[in-house]
Amino acid sequence: MSILESxxxxxxxxxxxxxxxxxKFINESCPVCQSLAPSFEKFATDPTYSDVTFVRMHADQNPVTSQEVKLTGTPFFxxxxxxTILECGLLxxxxxxxQMLQKLK
Structure with missing residues (x-):
């Protein structure tokens, strides 16, 4: 499955x-966001997680959701x-x- 922009x-x-x-909440100037992009893409296409919807959002462009999850920086998952939100945090x-994906299984 591909990663949806939301x-x-x-x-x-x-x-x-x-x-x-x-x-995954990202910020364009975040080097960790960029370094984790291939990993997030890998999980999104892994058949093990075919029942999971992968979404990417720009933290600075989505203030409502950022506030709901109590965003403290990026990359925030x-x-x-x-x-219902199960878990969130900086990764x-x-x-x-x-490990976070395993909690959805």
Whole structure:
């Protein structure tokens, strides 16, 4: 599955339409965001996670969602199941992304 681009309005609808969603909040000037991009892409195309919807959002362009998850920096990740946030936080490694994805399984 590919990574969807979203915004405040679309994410609301998406987290209720899809059972499992992981959102990566990015900032264009964030070097860690850029270094984790290949890992996020890898997980998005991994058949193990075919039931998870992968979403990317620009933190500075989506203030409502950023406030809801209490965004503290980037890259910030949030996982949702059936419209409810399960976990969120700053991540800095592929292993941390994998651990967050495992909580959706």
């Amino acid at each position: 915004d405040d309005n679309d994410l609301r609808k998406l987290i209720f339409e899809k059972e499992k969603v992981i959102v 949030a996982v949702y199941r059936n419209g 800095s490694s592929e292993e941390e992304i994998k």
